[in-house]
Amino acid sequence: MKKQRLWVEAAKLAVYFLAVSGLVFFVIFYVGQRMLVEGSSMEPGISDGDHLIVDKLSYRMHSPARYDIVVFPYEPGVYFIKRVIGLPGERIRIDENGIIFVDGEPLAESYGREVIRDAGIFAEERELGEGEYFVLGDNRNESLDSRDGRVGPVREEAIVGRAWLRTYPVSRIGPVR
Numbered sequence: 012m013k014k015q016r017l018w019v020e021a022a023k024l025a026v027y028f029l030a031v032s033g034l035v036f037f038v039i040f041y042v043g044q045r046m047l048v049e050g051s052s053m054e055p056g057i058s059d060g061d062h063l064i065v066d067k068l069s070y071r072m073h074s075p076a077r078y079d080i081v082v083f084p085y086e087p088g089v090y091f092i093k094r095v096i097g098l099p100g101e102r103i104r105i106d107e108n109g110i111i112f113v114d115g116e117p118l119a120e121s122y123g124r125e126v127i128r129d130a131g132i133f134a135e136e137r138e139l140g141e142g143e144y145f146v147l148g149d150n151r152n153e154s155l156d157s158r159d160g161r162v163g164p165v166r167e168e169a170i171v172g173r174a175w176l177r178t179y180p181v182s183r184i185g186p187v188r
Contacts, residue, residue, distance in 0.1 A: 044172065046082060046090065052148030052155065053080070053092055056122075056188065062179035063092075063187060067172035074099075074167060075144060078122070080174040080187055083146075083165050085155075092174055093156050094122055097145025099167075102138045105130035105158070109151075112136075123151040131158030142167040 048061040057063070057080070065082050075081055075095050085091045097103040097113060104112045109127035111118040129152070139145060143164035148154025157164055174187040 044082075045178075046092070046174075048092060051153055052150050053094070054150045054153075055124075056149055057092065057174065057177075060180070061177055061183070063174050064176040064178060065172040066175035069173055070167075070170060075170060075173065078120070081144070081146065081165070082171045082174060083169045084171070085162065090171065091146075091155070091162070093146035093148050093154070093165075095144050096120070096147050097139055097157075097164075099139050099141050099143055101145075102136050103133055103145045104136040105133045107134075111147075122149045123147065124149075125151055127151045127158075129158065132160050132163065133158050137164075139164050144170070 044065045044067055046063045046065050048057055048059060048063060051059055075098075077095055077098060079095045080092060081095055082090050082092050096111060096118065102112075102114050105127055106112065107130075109130075111120070111127070133145070143166060145157045146162075146165050147156045147158070156162055177183050177185060177187055
């Protein structure tokens with residue numbers, strides 16, 4: 012009787028362990044992903060050494076929105092984190108004064124706190140194609156982003172997810188804005 016009860020408890024524990032393992036696997040591969048930020052392109056909001064959780068589920072239900080902070084691969088094993096500024100179908104240009112124009116209108120935004128010195132490939136107006144996003148780092152003059160031809164507009168299917176939660180440093184734990 013005691014042996015049978017021991018087997019029942021062991022079986023319950025095994026089922027519990029498998030369920031928790033399955034849930035952790037699902038969350039890691041389909042819902043969220045840990046990310047270590049390397050570099051200063053998103054300062055002051057996101058800094059070198061910050062640990063983030065990337066929400067991989069939201070963009071399966073809707074497309075990225077202006078000002079979302081997205082993560083996408085730059086090259087194998089290297090991911091970039093940038094802010095969405097331009098949406099599919101919009102015309103984007105950065106003038107000689109560093110002002111971003113969307114469909115001919117100056118963009119009212121406060122994320123980039125410095126004047127853009129290099130408009131790159133967006134010195135001339137460019138229309139974003141279907142599923143293309145114009146992304147910039149908040150630290151505009153220290154960011155490799157859509158202005159550079161090596162990055163260019165980012166395809167929606169390349170976007171892994173949006174930065175959601177900072178888990179380190181402890182003093183800055185909380186939602187990423």
